[in-house]
Amino acid sequence: MRFVWGAAALSLGLAGPALAGSVKASSELKDADGVKHPASNAFDGLLNTGWAEAATGGGSGSWIEVSLDRPTEVAAVSIWPGNLSKGERSLKEFGRPVTVTVALIGGPEPVSTQVRLPELEKTGPTRVDIPVVGTAKTVRITMDDADPGYVFNDTFIAEIAVNFNVGTPAPEVAKVADWVASAAGQKAAAADKDTIVGLFDRISASQFGDDEALDQLIVRASDGAPAVRAQAARTVPYGFRVHAIPPDFVAVDALLKLKDSNAIPAIQMAALRTTGKDSRTLALKAEMFEAYQEMVGGGRRNIPAWGIEGWEHGALRSFGEPMPAQVDRFGDLYVADVANNRVQRFGSRGIADKWFGHAEADITNVWIDGTRKYYASGSRPGRGAGELTIPLDIAMIPGKDADGFAVVDASKRVSLWDEAGNPTLSWDVRSDVRLDDGVGGEAYVEYVKGKLVVFWAGDAFVYSLEGEELATWEIEDGVPNGTVAFKNGKLGLVFGDSLIQYTIDGFRYGTIVHDELGEGFENWDVTLDERGKLWAVTDHGYVFKFKKPGKLDFSIPISDYSLGRPRLAAVDDFVFVVDDDKILRIDALETKARIEQEEADAAAGAKE
Numbered sequence: 001m002r003f004v005w006g007a008a009a010l011s012l013g014l015a016g017p018a019l020a021g022s023v024k025a026s027s028e029l030k031d032a033d034g035v036k037h038p039a040s041n042a043f044d045g046l047l048n049t050g051w052a053e054a055a056t057g058g059g060s061g062s063w064i065e066v067s068l069d070r071p072t073e074v075a076a077v078s079i080w081p082g083n084l085s086k087g088e089r090s091l092k093e094f095g096r097p098v099t100v101t102v103a104l105i106g107g108p109e110p111v112s113t114q115v116r117l118p119e120l121e122k123t124g125p126t127r128v129d130i131p132v133v134g135t136a137k138t139v140r141i142t143m144d145d146a147d148p149g150y151v152f153n154d155t156f157i158a159e160i161a162v163n164f165n166v167g168t169p170a171p172e173v174a175k176v177a178d179w180v181a182s183a184a185g186q187k188a189a190a191a192d193k194d195t196i197v198g199l200f201d202r203i204s205a206s207q208f209g210d211d212e213a214l215d216q217l218i219v220r221a222s223d224g225a226p227a228v229r230a231q232a233a234r235t236v237p238y239g240f241r242v243h244a245i246p247p248d249f250v251a252v253d254a255l256l257k258l259k260d261s262n263a264i265p266a267i268q269m270a271a272l273r274t275t276g277k278d279s280r281t282l283a284l285k286a287e288m289f290e291a292y293q294e295m296v297g298g299g300r301r302n303i304p305a306w307g308i309e310g311w312e313h314g315a316l317r318s319f320g321e322p323m324p325a326q327v328d329r330f331g332d333l334y335v336a337d338v339a340n341n342r343v344q345r346f347g348s349r350g351i352a353d354k355w356f357g358h359a360e361a362d363i364t365n366v367w368i369d370g371t372r373k374y375y376a377s378g379s380r381p382g383r384g385a386g387e388l389t390i391p392l393d394i395a396m397i398p399g400k401d402a403d404g405f406a407v408v409d410a411s412k413r414v415s416l417w418d419e420a421g422n423p424t425l426s427w428d429v430r431s432d433v434r435l436d437d438g439v440g441g442e443a444y445v446e447y448v449k450g451k452l453v454v455f456w457a458g459d460a461f462v463y464s465l466e467g468e469e470l471a472t473w474e475i476e477d478g479v480p481n482g483t484v485a486f487k488n489g490k491l492g493l494v495f496g497d498s499l500i501q502y503t504i505d506g507f508r509y510g511t512i513v514h515d516e517l518g519e520g521f522e523n524w525d526v527t528l529d530e531r532g533k534l535w536a537v538t539d540h541g542y543v544f545k546f547k548k549p550g551k552l553d554f555s556i557p558i559s560d561y562s563l564g565r566p567r568l569a570a571v572d573d574f575v576f577v578v579d580d581d582k583i584l585r586i587d588a589l590e591t592k593a594r595i596e597q598e599e600a601d602a603a604a605g606a607k608e
């Protein structure tokens with residue numbers, strides 16, 4: 001770890017930093033085990049310790065501050081919120097600040113800013129760098145609002161630093177770096193390396209590992225080498241100590257070689273106590289480590305019928321994206337398993353009996369708009385024959401004895417499979433548009449009387465089944481949120497709460513579904529059953545069957561909770577709703593009859 005402060009910091013024109021400091025807080029917790037969590041823990045440079053408030057009511061209004069010995073130019077204040085002693089586990093178990101106010105006190109003019117922190121239970125351990133510029137003799141952080149922990153209400157802040165990611169640290173930080181480079185520092189580093197090698201060997205030699213040795217490596221990786229920590233504690237003032245303590249990179253490497261999932265929080269902590277390239281590299285290693293651990297052992301063997309979140313065969317993974325589905329002539333359900341880079345076929349009992357994509361699972365970070373956090377994927381993404389990269393929609397292609405299918409994926413690729421399930425052909429969509437994630441889908445494919453129509457953002461492309469581009473046209477209404485192909489060769493495109501009819505060559509006929517679905521929904525989908533009847537599902541948990549487009553037959557509730565981005569398939573009056581990484585299978589006529597009987601019984605009871 002190299003310390004590069006001087007020139008960059010001085011170019012900001014900031015005055016000299018304070019040389020010493022003191023800390024205090026509105027209250028300090030002494031927990032049930034008698035362990036104290038004083039204010040000084042938030043300025044000791046260590047992420048495994050932290051300050052916890054002791055006020056009644058979960059910490060809202062509690063404050064902590066560091067007083068500097070002389071006015072100091074501040075460019076930013078960094079906060080490591082929550083209890084990070086056991087990574088995500090302790091972060092969720094204890095209270096977490098939600099909104100904080102950072103105040104600079106003692107300068108010519110008081111300066112303050114209020115910031116809403118990320119949702120830590122979703123992001124995991126995080127460092128929040130808060131720009132706040134001014135002169136201060138005291139820096140105070142007030143917790144305006146806090147979330148209780150899943151187990152404890154006590155709210156923690158692990159660490160606070162002044163000018164960590166920008167500005168000028170205390171001059172003693174550079175002195176620690178000089179000591180690390182000195183003969184004494186190098187001797188300490190060599191001894192530390194020997195200790196780490198010994199700890200690694202102890203763990204490797206034991207059949208069941210060595211918890212004590214692992215804990216020592218974890219502390220070194222997340223909170224630095226003991227000799228460096230001691231040097232910083234002796235010489236660096238409060239508010240700047242975390243600047244002076246880099247992760248112990250030898251310990252980090254040892255943990256990565258051990259591949260123990262218990263070490264993941266330590267790698268995350270190491271990333272949070274660095275900036276720039278070091279931080280990005282460590283964060284990437286933590287992501288890959290976490291994804292690798294999910295795949296260790298081959299995954300779960302008993303996946304419930306109709307799916308569950310995961311990467312194993314029969315599991316589904318969407319990361320919140322819609323997962324389109326289609327039914328073939330035999331009633332089997334094909335699902336575009338988006339983040340698993342495959343299509344899965346589910347039989348009548350809800351068991352995945354076949355999958356299409358690369359044969360091997362893998363760790364990947366490919367995503368709709370480029371990349372995302374590394375994750376375990378049921379199939380390796382790729383562009384080879386039979387491979388998929390984030391399948392976004394699927395269309396059945398009728399054959400003589402069975403159905404084939406087409407898939408459009410995020411790599412702008414259309415792929416075809418024949419009746420026997422063999423890949424036959426693929427080609428690229430001729431578009432420069434890059435799709436976005438989190439918007440409910442922007443790419444679709446429909447089979448229309450011997451042709452394929454691919455919708456990519458706001459454009460439509462018409463292809464022969466040999467991949468020849470026959471036509472292209474701009475969609476008048478913009479980017480659809482769903483599509484359906486009618487038996488007469490026309491297309492239905494979802495926009496807002498309406499279904500608009502188009503011809504295959506782009507002529508807009510007009511709205512055919514609008515008020516029939518009611519109000520209060522945002523996301524919905526449409527499909528045709530084997531008889532050509534139109535069905536719809538909305539995110540408020542209702543399925544609708546139409547006698548014909550625009551004329552409703554009946555509607556039924558299918559869920560007592562709101563859906564996310566549901567996708568729909570239907571056959572023989574059974575509907576399949578794919579949402580939240582699982583499949584809901586509903587007998588629509590049986591459900592309709594049951595609801596009508598319950599209503600009749602209720603009416604009869606009211607008369608009595």
